[in-house]
Amino acid sequence: MINRLSLPWPAWAAAAAFVGLLIAYPPFRVVSKSVAQNAPVADGAFEPKSFAENFWSETLLPAANEAADAAGVLTALKRNTAEALKAHAHRVGLGNAAYFFIRGTGRVSAVERSRVLLDVDGAVIALRTGPVFGNTLRDGSGLIEVNDVPGLSEFNALSAELNRLVEDRVQPALKSLTVGATVRFAGCAEAPESLPASGPLFTLVPVQAEVLP
Amino acid sequence: MPALLSRVLAALVLISGSLLFGCKRAPSDDSAASANSPASRRVAVVVSTLNNPWFVVLADAAQDRAKELGYDAVQFDSQNDPAKESQHFDNIIASGYGAILFNCTDAKGSIANVRRAKAAGIPVFCMDREIEANDAAVSQVLSDNYSGCVALGEYFVEQVGEEGKYVELLGLVADTNTWNRSKGFHSVVDRFPGLKMVAQQSAEFDRTKALEVLEAILQAHPDIDAVFCGNDAMAMGAYQALLAAGKADKVKVFGFDGADDVVRSIAEGKITATVMQFPKTMARTAAENADKYLKGERNFPQRIPVAVELVTRDNVNKFGDYGRK
Numbered sequence: 251m252i253n254r255l256s257l258p259w260p261a262w263a264a265a266a267a268f269v270g271l272l273i274a275y276p277p278f279r280v281v282s283k284s285v286a287q288n289a290p291v292a293d294g295a296f297e298p299k300s301f302a303e304n305f306w307s308e309t310l311l312p313a314a315n316e317a318a319d320a321a322g323v324l325t326a327l328k329r330n331t332a333e334a335l336k337a338h339a340h341r342v343g344l345g346n347a348a349y350f351f352i353r354g355t356g357r358v359s360a361v362e363r364s365r366v367l368l369d370v371d372g373a374v375i376a377l378r379t380g381p382v383f384g385n386t387l388r389d390g391s392g393l394i395e396v397n398d399v400p401g402l403s404e405f406n407a408l409s410a411e412l413n414r415l416v417e418d419r420v421q422p423a424l425k426s427l428t429v430g431a432t433v434r435f436a437g438c439a440e441a442p443e444s445l446p447a448s449g450p451l452f453t454l455v456p457v458q459a460e461v462l463p
Numbered sequence: 464m465p466a467l468l469s470r471v472l473a474a475l476v477l478i479s480g481s482l483l484f485g486c487k488r489a490p491s492d493d494s495a496a497s498a499n500s501p502a503s504r505r506v507a508v509v510v511s512t513l514n515n516p517w518f519v520v521l522a523d524a525a526q527d528r529a530k531e532l533g534y535d536a537v538q539f540d541s542q543n544d545p546a547k548e549s550q551h552f553d554n555i556i557a558s559g560y561g562a563i564l565f566n567c568t569d570a571k572g573s574i575a576n577v578r579r580a581k582a583a584g585i586p587v588f589c590m591d592r593e594i595e596a597n598d599a600a601v602s603q604v605l606s607d608n609y610s611g612c613v614a615l616g617e618y619f620v621e622q623v624g625e626e627g628k629y630v631e632l633l634g635l636v637a638d639t640n641t642w643n644r645s646k647g648f649h650s651v652v653d654r655f656p657g658l659k660m661v662a663q664q665s666a667e668f669d670r671t672k673a674l675e676v677l678e679a680i681l682q683a684h685p686d687i688d689a690v691f692c693g694n695d696a697m698a699m700g701a702y703q704a705l706l707a708a709g710k711a712d713k714v715k716v717f718g719f720d721g722a723d724d725v726v727r728s729i730a731e732g733k734i735t736a737t738v739m740q741f742p743k744t745m746a747r748t749a750a751e752n753a754d755k756y757l758k759g760e761r762n763f764p765q766r767i768p769v770a771v772e773l774v775t776r777d778n779v780n781k782f783g784d785y786g787r788k
Contacts, residue, residue, distance in 0.1 A: 343607070344744055345770025346787075383651045384613040396766045402593055402643060406609040410650060 296404045302411030306419075309393050310412075313351070314436035314457045320354025324373035327451060331444055339441040340392045346443065349390035350452070353436035355462070358427050366427050367450055368435070376450040377435060377459070379424045382413040386455045390438025413455075420456045432462040503561030503757055506534040506750070509551050510566045511592065513540040515668060515696050517720045517742060518566065520785045521591060524746035525564045532754045534561070543635065543667070545572045552576040556583045562753040563587045564746070570595045570639040586756050588749040591742065593639045593766070602752055602763040604745045608640045608719070609647035611738035611771035615717055616651030618736050618773060619691065622715055626657030627688035630680055632701060634668040634693035641665075644693050644719055652691075661687060666697045673700025681708050689715040695722035695737055702733060721774060721785060729779045739772045741786050 318338055326334035339348035356368030356375070364380020388394065388409040396405045427433070437456040445451065506529040510522040522538050529536035539555070541548035545568045555563060556579060563580055565587050567573035577587045577599040589603035623629065631648070634641035652658050661684045666673035673692065681687070681704065690705070692698040698718025705711040711733065718725050721739030728734040752763055774782050781787055 343768035343770060344604075344748060345607075345741070345768075346772065347770040381651075381654050383617060383654075385607070385610045389610075395764075396768055397764050400597065401595055401639075402605060402607075402609070402766065402768075403639060406643060406646060409609070 296400050296407075298404065298407035298411045301399070302408055302415060305394060305408075306412065306415050310391055310457055313391060313393055314353060317351045317353040317436050320352040320356070320375075320435075321371040321373075323350055323352050324370055324375070324451065327441075328373060328445065331442070335441055342389045342392075342395070347389070348441040349386065349392065350439050350441050351391050351437075352439070352454070353434075353458070355432060355434045358429050358431045358433060361427055361429060365453060366424065366433075368433060374450045375439070376453040377424065377433065377437070378416075378453055378455050379421055379427075382416045382421075382455055384413075385409045386440055387412045387416060387438050387457065390440070390455070391457075416455060416457070420459050423459050423461060424456070427461065434458075434460045434462055504534050505558070505560045506536045506753060507539055507551070507555045507560045507563045508536055509539045509541060509548065509555070509563055511541050511548075511568045512543045512668075513538070514542070515670075515694075516724075517695065517722050517740075517785070521566060521742040521746050524743040525590060525750050528747040528750035529564065529753070532750060534754070536564075536750075541568050543568055545569050548573060549576055552580055556580060556585060560585055561757055564590055564749045564753060565600070566590045567592045567594055568635075569637040572637065574599055586753065588753050588756075590745045590749045591640070591740070595639065597765050600765075601756055602749075602765060602767060604748045604752075604767045604769060606640070606740045606745065606771050607768045608643040608740075608771070609650075611719065611740070611773070612644045612647030613651055614773040615691075615719065615736060615738050616648040618775060619648070619652060619689065619715075619717055620655055620658070622735055623658065623689045625655045628659050628661045628684065628686060629689040629691060630677065630684070630687055631660055631663040632673050632676060632690065632692045632697045633663060633665040634697070636665050638668075641668075641693055648691055666692075666700065668694045668696055670696040670700040670703075673697035674704045675700075677701045677704035678707070681705075681710070685710075687714055689717065689735075691717045693719055695720035695725040698725055698734055698737065699728070702728065721771075721782060723783065723785065726774060726779060726782050729774060729776055732776065736773060736775045739774050739782050739786070741769055741771070743786055745769055 323338045326337060335348050339350055341348050354370055356370040358366050359369045360367040365376040365378050367374055368377055399405050399408060435456050436458040437454040439452040439454045442452050508522050508525045510518050512518050513522060526536040526538055539551040541551060548568050563585055570593055574594050574596045577594055580587050581599055587600045589600045591606055593603055593605050594600060633645060662680045664676050666676045690701045692701050695718040698716050702711060702716050705714050715735040717735055718737040721737055725734050725737045
């Protein structure tokens with residue numbers, strides 16, 4: 251038996267090289283089926299309505315209590331728009347759009363069809379009371395981004411649901427406002443590139459609104 | 464017998480050697496491609512169509528930026544045909560390109576091409592158009608089409624009023640941008656029941672098709688107030704159809720893209736509004752990300768949104784050359 255295994259040294263060298271090569275460069279790999287298939291985005295797994303409601307109650311409302319002080323942001327905006335944007339606004343992705351997430355108290359100076367104007371320490375902003383469109387709330391909070399959901403379509407569906415929550419849960423308190431009423435608010439707005447020549451500085455989509463007695 | 468065993472072992476070595484060289488190692492996310500090898504210095508720019516000036520700008524900007532970064536960049540025109548796109552990927556993989564800057568023809572159908580490139584170790588960077596997978600491309604630089612059309616929808620209601628009849632010309636139905644634009648627009652306009660959409664039809668992002676489609680629609684609906692088009696090429700086609708029908712002064716046309724001819728037409732009062740996308744920003748970002756990847760960086764967000772901006776007669780002077788002046 252011993253004699254039968256006594257091989258010339260080149261054979262042993264070849265065997266060792268063979269084993270070494272197999273270890274260093276395995277000729278095949280075993281991968282799990284899920285990895286091999288690169289599991290596609292699970293269609294139907296994302297539920298915008300429940301996602302929006304969870305985001306609203308668990309993330310957005312708690313953050314609204316900690317949002318930046320509106321009066322301070324408005325003062326900074328009037329003093330130096332570019333500096334105020336740098337200090338208080340956040341941007342989403344690549345582009346010029348910047349958003350504020352603020353809270354404060356203001357006095358109603360005008361009631362219009364789909365908004366009310368609020369005087370906040372001498373600066374006028376608008377509070378949206380009509381239909382809410384777009385991504386101001388979703389993007390303005392800075393609390394969620396496109397990579398948190400499966401894709402752009404889902405991200406857009408989330409926006410629509412958040413807008414619906416504003417209309418259902420926040421705006422009813424603003425329907426019977428009259429000039430002179432005091433409103434405590436929190437919300438998001440697209441920041442202006444420069445101060446408008448006339449009218450409100452920006453329009454806030456409310457996350458919270460309460461008419462004070 | 465020892466001679467026989469040594470022959471068997473030698474044969475085994477040869478066989479295993481052939482197996483080793485016959486099998487390609489699966490690319491690992493951690494294995495940085497050699498940025499200095501000749502193959503990785505070549506970047507493919509695969510674009511859905513070059514029959515639309517907007518995509519020519521996108522492709523040229525990607526190619527130019529890749530060249531500035533030291534790569535040999537080549538354009539591939541898929542002519543809006545997924546089969547041609549697939550052939551391009553075959554050729555690119557066989558030629559061993561270092562990276563692909565990709566504008567897809569089909570959000571779902573193009574995923575397989577991206578996966579094949581990834582399996583071959585070629586990273587793919589999507590531009591403008593999304594593929595509906597999060598684990599195929601390295602990153603996707605995308606326009607926020609929905610937001611743009613929300614702003615356009617609000618302006619549409621402001622300009623047309625809360626009552627009227629309109630036509631919607633859709634883009635390619637397989638492209639997610641087509642539906643993101645349409646949904647953004649309808650998220651606003653559908654809130655106004657007095658605004659009636661009398662026809663909705665695809666003109667495939669094509670100027671000539673838009674002309675033909677709107678001509679046919681005008682036969683059945685000669686009394687429309689506005690046309691919402693999913694891109695600027697279709698807006699120009701729609702405007703031509705209206706001009707030929709003698710209705711260009713009465714019917715408002717809305718586009719999307721920010722193409723130079725439409726921006727000029729807005730300034731001249733022919734087209735009412737468009738939404739400026741930033742093809743050069745997207746293309747450059749994709750090329751720069753490819754460069755970073757080939758140099759070893761691996762930390763990229765899957766989707767990078769690029770904001771879009773409403774262009775109207777009031778602010779048209781700020782825009783031109785496919786971006787802000």
